[in-house]
Amino acid sequence: MRSRLEPALPIVGxxxxxxxxxxLVPALxxxxxxxxxPVAVVLDLVREFPLIVSNTVPTAIESISGxxxxxxxxxxxxxxxxxxxxxxxxxxxxxxxxxxxxxxxxAPVIVLIFGLGIxxxxxxxxxxxxxxxxxxxxxxxxxxxxNELELMRVLSASKLEIFRDLRLPRSIPFLFSAxxxxxxxxxxxxxxGEWIGSNKGLGALxxxxxxxxxxERLYAAVIVSALLAIVFFNVVGVVERRLLRYxxxxx
Amino acid sequence: MTVxxxxxxxxxARRLDVGYPVRGxxxxxxxxxxxxxxxxxxxxxxxxxxxxxxxxxxxxxDLIPPLSGTVQVLGATPAVVRERRDVAFVFQDATLLPWxxxxxxxxxxLQVGRRSAARALAADVDALLExxxxxxxxxxxxxxxxxxQRQRVxxxxxxxxxxxxxxxxxxxxxxxEITRDRxxxxxxxxxxxxxxxxxxxxxxxIESVYLGQRVLVLAANPGRVRELVDLRAVKxxxxxxxREAPAxxxxxxxxxxxxxxx
Ligand SMILES: Nc1ncnc2c1ncn2[C@@H]1O[C@H](COP(=O)(O)OP(=O)(O)OP(=O)(O)O)[C@@H](O)[C@H]1O
Ligand SMILES: [Mg+2]
Numbered sequence: 001m002r003s004r005l006e007p008a009l010p011i012v013g014x015x016x017x018x019x020x021x022x023x024l025v026p027a028l029x030x031x032x033x034x035x036x037x038p039v040a041v042v043l044d045l046v047r048e049f050p051l052i053v054s055n056t057v058p059t060a061i062e063s064i065s066g067x068x069x070x071x072x073x074x075x076x077x078x079x080x081x082x083x084x085x086x087x088x089x090x091x092x093x094x095x096x097x098x099x100x101x102x103x104x105x106x107a108p109v110i111v112l113i114f115g116l117g118i119x120x121x122x123x124x125x126x127x128x129x130x131x132x133x134x135x136x137x138x139x140x141x142x143x144x145x146x147n148e149l150e151l152m153r154v155l156s157a158s159k160l161e162i163f164r165d166l167r168l169p170r171s172i173p174f175l176f177s178a179x180x181x182x183x184x185x186x187x188x189x190x191x192x193g194e195w196i197g198s199n200k201g202l203g204a205l206x207x208x209x210x211x212x213x214x215x216e217r218l219y220a221a222v223i224v225s226a227l228l229a230i231v232f233f234n235v236v237g238v239v240e241r242r243l244l245r246y247x248x249x250x251x
Numbered sequence: 252m253t254v255x256x257x258x259x260x261x262x263x264a265r266r267l268d269v270g271y272p273v274r275g276x277x278x279x280x281x282x283x284x285x286x287x288x289x290x291x292x293x294x295x296x297x298x299x300x301x302x303x304x305x306x307x308x309x310x311x312x313d314l315i316p317p318l319s320g321t322v323q324v325l326g327a328t329p330a331v332v333r334e335r336r337d338v339a340f341v342f343q344d345a346t347l348l349p350w351x352x353x354x355x356x357x358x359x360x361l362q363v364g365r366r367s368a369a370r371a372l373a374a375d376v377d378a379l380l381e382x383x384x385x386x387x388x389x390x391x392x393x394x395x396x397x398x399x400q401r402q403r404v405x406x407x408x409x410x411x412x413x414x415x416x417x418x419x420x421x422x423x424x425x426x427x428e429i430t431r432d433r434x435x436x437x438x439x440x441x442x443x444x445x446x447x448x449x450x451x452x453x454x455x456x457i458e459s460v461y462l463g464q465r466v467l468v469l470a471a472n473p474g475r476v477r478e479l480v481d482l483r484a485v486k487x488x489x490x491x492x493x494r495e496a497p498a499x500x501x502x503x504x505x506x507x508x509x510x511x512x513x
Contacts, residue, residue, distance in 0.1 A: 153333075
């Protein structure tokens with residue numbers, strides 16, 4: 001089966017499922033206000049394009065801001081924890097505890113504290129990004145091998161130099177596997193934030209379409225949310241590949 | 252057995268005890284070890300796995316302190332010698348930083364530690380690339396090199412600060428025999444030209460006799476000197492021997508017997 005057709009197989013897979021959906025679901029008598037056909041969704045997406053775009057923009061802004069905020073704070077705290085055992089031992093368990101609170105339970109609290117503007121959405125997105133990045137970054141910064149640390153010590157490297165020339169570059173692959181999770185999580189966070197209190201954004205559109213049985217628009221909003229997450233994921237992937245070019249055996 | 256030389260010895264260790272802190276106490280690794288290495292000597296070190304060969308090099312490089320006893324390297328403490336960049340270490344796995352190119356790896360000693368201590372100039376990197384047969388590979392990343400090439404880079408990096416003592420911990424242990432033999436010859440040529448004192452840990456009896464002027468055979472549990480085998484009678488006036496010379500083969504059998512008896 002190793003042929004040039006192979007990359008096309010997932011497309012065949014998606015196409016068969018879409019075709020089944022298009023013809024089987026109406027044939028089974030499922031009403032279109034519950035599951036509309038793919039063609040109807042796409043037509044709605046085209047027809048309501050300006051509405052969708054105007055709701056995608058705020059969600060994108062919240063996701064990106066939350067992504068930046070959550071990850072920057074996580075990286076900073078990881079650096080502090082790695083350079084101070086005492087602080088890590090004191091506060092890491094607290095962070096672990098906070099992480100066990102489901103984000104859906106925490107989101108209303110955040111809205112309560114920060115009001116109805118853009119800020120609570122950014123914070124919910126940031127909270128989702130924060131934890132995986134913190135954990136991975138700590139692991140990455142602590143990943144240098146015994147030999148690598150001994151090499152630095154033989155060279156009389158300072159703590160700062162060991163950080164700059166060993167710990168930080170060692171942590172980059174760990175950081176990026178967290179950032180790929182965060183890229184998708186930030187969209188989830190922004191949408192959850194919008195559910196709780198907003199009249200714009202994809203989250204608001206989803207809630208409103210659901211209550212109005214506007215199924216085509218609901219599905220269109222869901223698809224655009226997914227696209228947004230895919231775009232973020234790929235942007236992170238592109239940056240990662242540029243930074244980690246050294247890992248590929250071919251020049 | 253001491254070596255009579257005009258210059259002061261490079262390394263003097265007296266009644267050395269070394270161990271590691273472990274749960275519930277200390278794991279004694281080396282006990283009551285005496286060693287004297289002449290300046291410019293090539294000393295090879297063999298011994299059963301876990302007898303403390305790497306540990307001995309770690310003490311000399313100031314990576315761990317001894318429990319008791321004294322160590323003098325070039326007449327000073329290991330810490331001072333490390334600060335002065337008079338000692339360099341080559342690890343078995345090369346320990347190249349994967350995100351740095353060959354050139355950047357070799358130049359690492361210029362970028363960390365007290366810069367004043369690094370005597371070499373950036374131009375030396377080119378000379379070392381040439382010397383170690385790495386010309387044209389300077390832009391490659393470690394993942395794009397063979398095992399032998401990686402060790403050459405590690406040696407070039409160690410040589411950058413022109414150390415007076417080179418500590419090598421099984422540097423060729425992971426290489427195929429042909430590559431290992433070639434690097435053996437290159438290392439001998441380097442040693443002859445620079446006069447660097449080299450301590451070279453190996454598991455290969457052939458390598459230990461081929462390279463060393465003396466072979467330090469260690470015994471295990473606790474790690475101690477089994478015998479210091481002097482090979483200078485084996486080696487010709489140029490300080491070399493072939494691997495097949497009868498005297499060399501005899502010395503190898505002797506080292507083997509010591510290892511099997513320990
Ligand atoms: N960091 C450490 N902490 C505790 N024990 C250690 C540590 N490093 C080494 N040891 C122990 O010290 C002993 C000597 O180790 P060392 O690495 O010096 O042996 P070696 O002679 O180099 O062995 P090999 O030939 O396998 O490399 C071993 O029993 C090892 O388990
Ligand atoms: Mg060892």
